[in-house]
Amino acid sequence: MTPPPIDTDEAGFTLLEVLIALALIAVSLVAIGSVMSTDARGVRSLEQHVALMQTTRSVMTAGIPPRGDLQPGISEGQTDNYRWTVEVTPLGGGWTVPDAEVPWLPELVRVRVKSPTGAVSDIRTVRLMKRPSQ
Numbered sequence: 001m002t003p004p005p006i007d008t009d010e011a012g013f014t015l016l017e018v019l020i021a022l023a024l025i026a027v028s029l030v031a032i033g034s035v036m037s038t039d040a041r042g043v044r045s046l047e048q049h050v051a052l053m054q055t056t057r058s059v060m061t062a063g064i065p066p067r068g069d070l071q072p073g074i075s076e077g078q079t080d081n082y083r084w085t086v087e088v089t090p091l092g093g094g095w096t097v098p099d100a101e102v103p104w105l106p107e108l109v110r111v112r113v114k115s116p117t118g119a120v121s122d123i124r125t126v127r128l129m130k131r132p133s134q
Contacts, residue, residue: 056121081116104128
């Protein structure tokens with residue numbers, strides 16, 4: 001069985017059909033490129049955030065002195081282009097009770113880390129500090 005003959009007027013694609021197909025391909029490629037670019041920026045931002053949090057964690061581990069050595073004040077430093085500050089201040093007001101035998105006082109510890117890009121991590125925690133002897 002032989003295939004039916006193809007009329008030469010209807011064989012192939014017209015120039016208009018080819019141009020429309022190329023335009024659709026171009027739009028698709030631009031959309032894919034845009035999604036890839038957005039994903040790359042998101043990944044970069046996430047990597048920077050993770051690095052900031054890791055630095056903050058290491059500052060909290062090494063920058064805050066042990067409970068027995070904790071003193072009110074500010075200490076500052078720099079680690080891998082990340083500037084950090086540890087500030088120890090009394091927590092709130094009125095924590096001291098006259099004539100009370102309380103061996104510990106709550107202190108607010110604020111750890112602030114600034115990345116080279118300008119992002120800031122600001123974490124606050126409470127530590128108990130030995131009450132100064134009177």
